[in-house]
Structure formats: structure tokens, C-alpha cells
Amino acid sequence: MSSISTPPTTDSTSHITSYPRFIGRSLWLATEGSFGFYAWMTMLTALFLVGANAWAHQVAGGMISTHMTDHVSWGLYIANFTFMVGLAAGGVMMVIPAYLYHDRKMHDVVIIGELLAVSAIVMCLMFVVADLGRPDRFWHLIPGLGKFNFPISMLTWDVIVLNGYLVLNLHICGYLLYMRFLGRQPNPVWYVPFVMLSIVWAISIHTVTAFLYCGLGGRPFWNTALLAPRFLASAFVSGPSFIIVTMVLMKKLTSVQGLEQPIATLTKIIRVTILINLLMVASELFTEFYTGGTHVSSAKYLFFGLHGKTALVPWTWTAIGLNITAACLFLWPGLLSPKFRLLLVAACLMAFVGTWIEKGMGLIIPGFIPSTLHEVVEYVPSMLEWKVSVGVWAFGLMVFTIAIKAALPTLRQPAQSTDT
Amino acid sequence: MTTINERPEAGNRELPIVENFSRRAAVKGGFATLGAAAFVAAISPLRHAAQNTSAAEFLQKHYTELSDEQKADVIARLEAETKKNYGAEVTIGDDRPIPGTKFVYAINLSVCNGNGKCVEACHKENNHDRATHQSYIRIVEMPKGTLDMEQGSTTYTGVVPKDDKFYLPVQCQQCDEPPCVDVCPVKATWKEEDGIVVVDYNWCIGCRYCEAACPYHARRFNWKKPEVPADQVNPDQSYLSNRIRPVGVVEKCTYCLHRTRRGRLPACLEACPTGARVFGNILDEDSNIRWILDNKRVYILKEELGTKPAFFYYFD
Known part of the structure; x- marks a missing residue:
């Protein structure tokens, strides 16, 4: 019998020995599973390797192998990055009911949202690195080592808030899991303040990411005060949608109990946020099209095409169709009935994909079309960009799967109300 | 025989007892090694990119932080690289603004x-x-x-x-x-x-x-x-x-x-x-x-x- 799977027997064990054992046991647990689990992880590994290979080719040969140009200088990577920030922030919709409204059931499973935040931020950072022309000079961005243009450049703010959010969530999850491993009651002093901070921080990551775009006067499509609120509203659709699907899967695949009520709470949250999001889209559209003039060109391109160029139009209407259908489904009270479980999952997936299009390609690309000299140069991602993006998603899902697996023992035995 | 959670009152099931631990560890280790090897193979095109970047270039400081001596070294290196990569003899100056000019x-x-x-x-x-x-x-x-x-x-x-x-x-x-x-x-x-x-x-x-x-x-x-x-x-x-x-x-x-x-x-x-x-x-x-x-x-x-x-x- 190995020491890896043996937890310490007394509290007096030094952290120096028990922490590595905790990591080891978590890793061991996370790699235990059924045939289906191994098949899933193998598939993700294969996809990740394809992405890694594509990225290596991109670095070696230059970004000419993407379809980005000086006209559309950001593409699929930054689109995914933006969406991912929302997914990371969306996890907070579990934290708020759990800690601010003392929803017991949500509190028991809140770690799912925090682990999603960790995985999504990892994907964010990978997408940013994938977009860099010189990833070898990444160290220029490290405060102290490089030359950090803080506080002027919004990108430096983003570096700070994203990494800060990652560290916060790693600390919260790591602390709770470690205490569980030691068989101790977590001390609220060591995590509740951080949880409260993470709520504010979650709002900040998406606000700062919106400020990246909306502060650019030369890009009228992004230059709107509504961008940050819209980002948040859509984040609170995509995040909870992803978590609901995760929970439905966990109900099927694991013995975790007490997921029904959190699913209902999240569904009720989406009911509101999806409508707020649609309202803001409508408000934006009215302002653009009723006013008219040249600053509406990007919106025209997005919805109807410009000068016969229509590459984004099918995407846009797909997103609108998905979002509206999902909104109608969420408004229907019957959706929460267990016999319509599949419909709930479908509604979540529709909202998720709809948001991905709307806040990904639908947000980034029209910012560049027409260009600042009003040229219309279209962009369709290259195969290499798709490979890299799929690779990053696969890696993120791997991180998420492993993290959930490691947290399963905690989730199986809901805490006897850790904060009294 | 081990339990994950030492609190007996939780009444939880113990972690499934791992049979043949060492065999499973070996299998997992094997797959991890395989994965790592596959990863190294996947990113092998990076070697090509790394060959084109010298250590001096990688570690070069920001222009405004270079001393005159360091600037001279950098410029000599760039001139040599242009000769090597483009076959052209060039002179790279370090032209500074003329005072009183806009x-x-x-x-x-x-x-x-x-x-x-x-x-x-x-x-x-x-x-x-x-x-x-x-x-x-x-x-x-x-x-x-x-x-x-x-x-x-x-x-x-x-x-x-x-x-x-x-x-x-x-x-x-x-x-x-x-x-x-x-x-x-x-x-x-x-x-x-x-x-x-x-x-x-x-x-x-x-x-x-x-x-x-x-x-x-x-x-x-x-x-x-x-x-x-x-x-x-x-x-x-x-x-x-x-x-x-x-x-x-x-x-x-x-x-x-x-x-x-x-x-x-x-x-x-x-x-x-x-x-x-x-x-x-x-x-x-x-x-x-x-x-x-x-x-x-x-x-x-x-x-x-x-x-x-x-x-x-x-x-x-």
C-alpha cells in the first residue's frame, strides 16, 4: 500500500509532507475512472496535441498561416479569449447565491463554479499566447522583469485581473480541498474573505476585458458604453449554462447528490440574464440603425453584409436564432421538470453556442470591418487557427475534468455547513 | 486499508481501495510518459524557430535601457544577421532626434x-x-x-x-x-x-x-x-x-x-x-x-x- 493514497492520521502532520501527499492523491484520484473517462481524456489529449502541433507550426513559420491580415488583425483566438473571460466570470453566479444569499445547496457544490473559473482562465491565457507574434518575448509582459505599461494600457490591467482571478480561485479551491483531505473543518477566515473578493474580481475581469475594446475611438463598433454591461449579461448566460450541463452530466455519471436545487437556481438566473442580454442587443441595434450614417457600417456588415461581403451574416443569424429560442425555452416554467432534462440541456447548449458566436466572432470581426480606412477585407479562420483553438478547448476541458474528479470526494459528502 | 476522510461521523464510504496499486501506477506512469513524448514531438517545429533566435536576442533589453556599448553590440549583431540571412552588407545607424525639431x-x-x-x-x-x-x-x-x-x-x-x-x-x-x-x-x-x-x-x-x-x-x-x-x-x-x-x-x-x-x-x-x-x-x-x-x-x-x-x- 502506497503512501500516496494514505491521508495523514493526525492534524500535527507537517504541511511540508502532507501537502505533496494531497497533490499526489488528487492526481491519483483524478486519473482513476471508467472506460468512458479514459476514452474522453484520450480524445482530449489527442485534440490538444493536434492544437499544440499547429501552434508550433504557426510560431515556426509566422502567423501568415492564420487568415488574419493587417485589416482584420485579431481573429478566432481573441474571439475565443473574450468568450472565455465571460465563462470564467460566469462561475460567480454560483458563488453569489452560495455566499451572499446563503443558499445551502448551492454552497455544497459551489466549487464547480470556482473550478470552471480556473479552467476558463487557463484557456484565456493560452488563447492570448496563441495570438502573440512573439511568444518567446512573453517575459516582456512580466511586471519587474519586462516593461509593464501600467496603468495606461488596458491590456496590462487585463494581465493583472486575469492572473489575479486565477490565483484567487486556485487558493479558494485548493484550500477547501486540502482541508477536506486533512479531515479538518475549513477555517472561514482563510477563504471567505477571498470568496467575497472573488465576486468583485469576477465582475472586474469582464469589465476590464470590455474596456480593452470600448476604449478605442478609432473603432466605432466597439466604442460604446454598453459593451461592458453586455459582456457581463452574456457571461451570466454562458457560465451558468455550462455549469448546468456539467451538473446534469454529474448526476448521470457520479454519485454526487443535491444537484437538483442548484440546477433550478441557475436556470432561474439564466431566465433573467438572457433577457437582459437580448434587451441590450436590441438597444444597441436601435441606436445603430435608427441613427444611421457611416458608424453603422460594421453593424450592417454583421447583420446584412456590406458591399456584397457577407461572411459573418449566417453566423449572426444563427446566434440570434439560438439566443431567442433559448430565451423562449428558459421562460417556459416546465423546463425544470425532470422529464424535460434533455430540453434543458438543449436550451443551455443553444444559449452557450449563441453567446459564443455573439461575443466571439460577432464582436471581434465587425470591429475591423470596415477597416479604419473603410476598406472591406473579410476574415474566415484558417484550418490552423481552428486546430489551435480546438487544442486550447481540449486542454481546458482536460483541466476541468481533472479538477472535478479531484473534487468529487468533497462533493459526495456535502460539508456540514462550514460557515455557521 | 485507508480512508480519505478521518471524520467517522460523516459515515461516508471509504475511497475505493486501490488494488494492485503499483501495477496501476506503472500503467499511469507509462501513459503519462507517452503523452509527454507525444507533446514533445508535436511541438518539435519550435526547434526551427529557436534556431533563429540567439540567446543575445532573447535577453536583449528595451532600447531605452541599452547602454551605448550594448547598442553597439546589438547593431553589430543585426548587421551580421542581415549579411547572413539576406546576403546584404548594410549599416544600421542609431539616429537620435535633433534638438529643437518637431x-x-x-x-x-x-x-x-x-x-x-x-x-x-x-x-x-x-x-x-x-x-x-x-x-x-x-x-x-x-x-x-x-x-x-x-x-x-x-x-x-x-x-x-x-x-x-x-x-x-x-x-x-x-x-x-x-x-x-x-x-x-x-x-x-x-x-x-x-x-x-x-x-x-x-x-x-x-x-x-x-x-x-x-x-x-x-x-x-x-x-x-x-x-x-x-x-x-x-x-x-x-x-x-x-x-x-x-x-x-x-x-x-x-x-x-x-x-x-x-x-x-x-x-x-x-x-x-x-x-x-x-x-x-x-x-x-x-x-x-x-x-x-x-x-x-x-x-x-x-x-x-x-x-x-x-x-x-x-x-x-
Whole structure:
């Protein structure tokens, strides 16, 4: 019998020995599973390797192998990055009911949202690195080592808030899991303040990411005060949608109990946020099209095409169709009935994909079309960009799967109300 | 026999007891090794990229932090690399701003006829990639009666000037409030004392935020390694301007600082057959450019954005 799977027997064990054992046991647990689990992880590994290979080719040969140009200088990577920030922030919709409204059931499973935040931020950072022309000079961005243009450049703010959010969530999850491993009651002093901070921080990551775009006067499509609120509203659709699907899967695949009520709470949250999001889209559209003039060109391109160029139009209407259908489904009270479980999952997936299009390609690309000299140069991602993006998603899902697996023992035995 | 949770009152099931631990550990270890090996194989193209980056280049400091000695080393290295990679003997200067100078540019839109000689001169002077016909200047062919670029075209062909058109060349406006400089996360681009906005090509990380921020489409990214035949390389180079740029970094018009800081005129001006282009030091009260800005009807591109260009358009 190995020491890896043996937890310490007394509290007096030094952290120096028990922490590595905790990591080891978590890793061991996370790699235990059924045939289906191994098949899933193998598939993700294969996809990740394809992405890694594509990225290596991109670095070696230059970004000419993407379809980005000086006209559309950001593409699929930054689109995914933006969406991912929302997914990371969306996890907070579990934290708020759990800690601010003392929803017991949500509190028991809140770690799912925090682990999603960790995985999504990892994907964010990978997408940013994938977009860099010189990833070898990444160290220029490290405060102290490089030359950090803080506080002027919004990108430096983003570096700070994203990494800060990652560290916060790693600390919260790591602390709770470690205490569980030691068989101790977590001390609220060591995590509740951080949880409260993470709520504010979650709002900040998406606000700062919106400020990246909306502060650019030369890009009228992004230059709107509504961008940050819209980002948040859509984040609170995509995040909870992803978590609901995760929970439905966990109900099927694991013995975790007490997921029904959190699913209902999240569904009720989406009911509101999806409508707020649609309202803001409508408000934006009215302002653009009723006013008219040249600053509406990007919106025209997005919805109807410009000068016969229509590459984004099918995407846009797909997103609108998905979002509206999902909104109608969420408004229907019957959706929460267990016999319509599949419909709930479908509604979540529709909202998720709809948001991905709307806040990904639908947000980034029209910012560049027409260009600042009003040229219309279209962009369709290259195969290499798709490979890299799929690779990053696969890696993120791997991180998420492993993290959930490691947290399963905690989730199986809901805490006897850790904060009294 | 182990339990994960030491609290007996929880009544939880113990962790499944791991049978044949060492065998399973070996299998997992085997797969982990396999995965790691596959990963190394997958990213092997990076070796090629690594060969092109020397340790000295990787560790090079920001331009403003280099001592004179370090600058000399860097420049010697860059000259040697140009010799090795392009087969061309070049001299790379380190041209600094002339005190008491603020360069501004003006174009007479009544005279410019869209012949495109400036675009071509820029292409050659600045050692742009030949295959992509890169240049820092774009000319918008505009219908008379509007200044709305939405109605213009940058891809016009045929004999110029056309009767119903006028021509609007656009290049870096060397703004006094440059949005591109503000957004750069690593200070790889900055405005020098003579007003020229420059890029340290050896510090830029290639995030292209500046390209998104610029309202004038003035910046270019090196999507691939620039290719210039040895006999076409302009050997008269400067660190902050027309030396051949590395792949993966952003570049821009520098008012030909390798010429203008040595008392010459920008290449685009010298190439212009119409005399539409005027360049000079706005701090010099007797200069031609000062007279034009004082006496002509002057138009500033996208003035409403508050970028305060050091670039002016005027009409007769």
C-alpha cells in the first residue's frame, strides 16, 4: 500500500509532507475512472496535441498561416479569449447565491463554479499566447522583469485581473480541498474573505476585458458604453449554462447528490440574464440603425453584409436564432421538470453556442470591418487557427475534468455547513 | 486499508481501495510518459524557430535601457544577421532626434493625383517584403464632393487622375496623442522628442493591440519573414526605422528618420512627381511647412478623435 493514497492520521502532520501527499492523491484520484473517462481524456489529449502541433507550426513559420491580415488583425483566438473571460466570470453566479444569499445547496457544490473559473482562465491565457507574434518575448509582459505599461494600457490591467482571478480561485479551491483531505473543518477566515473578493474580481475581469475594446475611438463598433454591461449579461448566460450541463452530466455519471436545487437556481438566473442580454442587443441595434450614417457600417456588415461581403451574416443569424429560442425555452416554467432534462440541456447548449458566436466572432470581426480606412477585407479562420483553438478547448476541458474528479470526494459528502 | 476522510461521523464510504496499486501506477506512469513524448514531438517545429533566435536576442533589453556599448553590440549583431540571412552588407545607424525639431508633414490634396509613386518609394526605402507589396502608405481614391472615406477606394486602377476623383494618401499621422502608444502593454512603441512614433522591433511581443487602436491603418504586422533580394536591400538603415524587421512584430512609418534626422527628406516626398508633399520642422518659423499651415485651408483626418496628428492635408 502506497503512501500516496494514505491521508495523514493526525492534524500535527507537517504541511511540508502532507501537502505533496494531497497533490499526489488528487492526481491519483483524478486519473482513476471508467472506460468512458479514459476514452474522453484520450480524445482530449489527442485534440490538444493536434492544437499544440499547429501552434508550433504557426510560431515556426509566422502567423501568415492564420487568415488574419493587417485589416482584420485579431481573429478566432481573441474571439475565443473574450468568450472565455465571460465563462470564467460566469462561475460567480454560483458563488453569489452560495455566499451572499446563503443558499445551502448551492454552497455544497459551489466549487464547480470556482473550478470552471480556473479552467476558463487557463484557456484565456493560452488563447492570448496563441495570438502573440512573439511568444518567446512573453517575459516582456512580466511586471519587474519586462516593461509593464501600467496603468495606461488596458491590456496590462487585463494581465493583472486575469492572473489575479486565477490565483484567487486556485487558493479558494485548493484550500477547501486540502482541508477536506486533512479531515479538518475549513477555517472561514482563510477563504471567505477571498470568496467575497472573488465576486468583485469576477465582475472586474469582464469589465476590464470590455474596456480593452470600448476604449478605442478609432473603432466605432466597439466604442460604446454598453459593451461592458453586455459582456457581463452574456457571461451570466454562458457560465451558468455550462455549469448546468456539467451538473446534469454529474448526476448521470457520479454519485454526487443535491444537484437538483442548484440546477433550478441557475436556470432561474439564466431566465433573467438572457433577457437582459437580448434587451441590450436590441438597444444597441436601435441606436445603430435608427441613427444611421457611416458608424453603422460594421453593424450592417454583421447583420446584412456590406458591399456584397457577407461572411459573418449566417453566423449572426444563427446566434440570434439560438439566443431567442433559448430565451423562449428558459421562460417556459416546465423546463425544470425532470422529464424535460434533455430540453434543458438543449436550451443551455443553444444559449452557450449563441453567446459564443455573439461575443466571439460577432464582436471581434465587425470591429475591423470596415477597416479604419473603410476598406472591406473579410476574415474566415484558417484550418490552423481552428486546430489551435480546438487544442486550447481540449486542454481546458482536460483541466476541468481533472479538477472535478479531484473534487468529487468533497462533493459526495456535502460539508456540514462550514460557515455557521 | 485507508480512508480519505478521518471524520467517522460523516459515515461516508471509504475511497475505493486501490488494488494492485503499483501495477496501476506503472500503467499511469507509462501513459503519462507517452503523452509527454507525444507533446514533445508535436511541438518539435519550435526547434526551427529557436534556431533563429540567439540567446543575445532573447535577453536583449528595451532600447531605452541599452547602454551605448550594448547598442553597439546589438547593431553589430543585426548587421551580421542581415549579411547572413539576406546576403546584404548594410549599416544600421542609431539616429537620435535633433534638438529643437518637431517634424510635421502636409499633403496638398488639390495637387496629388494618385499616381502612387510615394507608395512604391516607401516600399523600397523601408525594405518591405517584396511579395506582399507592403508599404506604409495607402491612397484612397475619393469621389469629388465628399470627405467620407466610406465612399472611397484603395484598390483603384487605371489612368490617374480621373476627372471626378481626388486622392487622399494616408500614412502614420505621428499623433501627439497616439492611441497606439497608450495601448502597448510593454512600451515597445513610444513618441520621440521630434514627434516621431517609433517601435523597438526587438521588444514588441506582437499582440497587435496597436493595430486595433490606430484610427489611420498606419501599422503593419510581419505575418511572415520579410523577403528582399540582396541587391534590392536598402543598405542605409537605422535601428528604429528601416532595418529589416523580424517576423511577428509590428512596424510603421517613421517619417524615414534614417533620412530626416540626417537632414534629408522622406523617400515618399522625394518620389512625388507632383510636389504635393511638404515636410519640415514646424518649430522653424521660416519653414515652408509653417507658412502652409498658417495660410492654407487645412484639413485634419479624423480630427474628432482627438489624436492630434502631426500630419495635415491642405487645399489651394
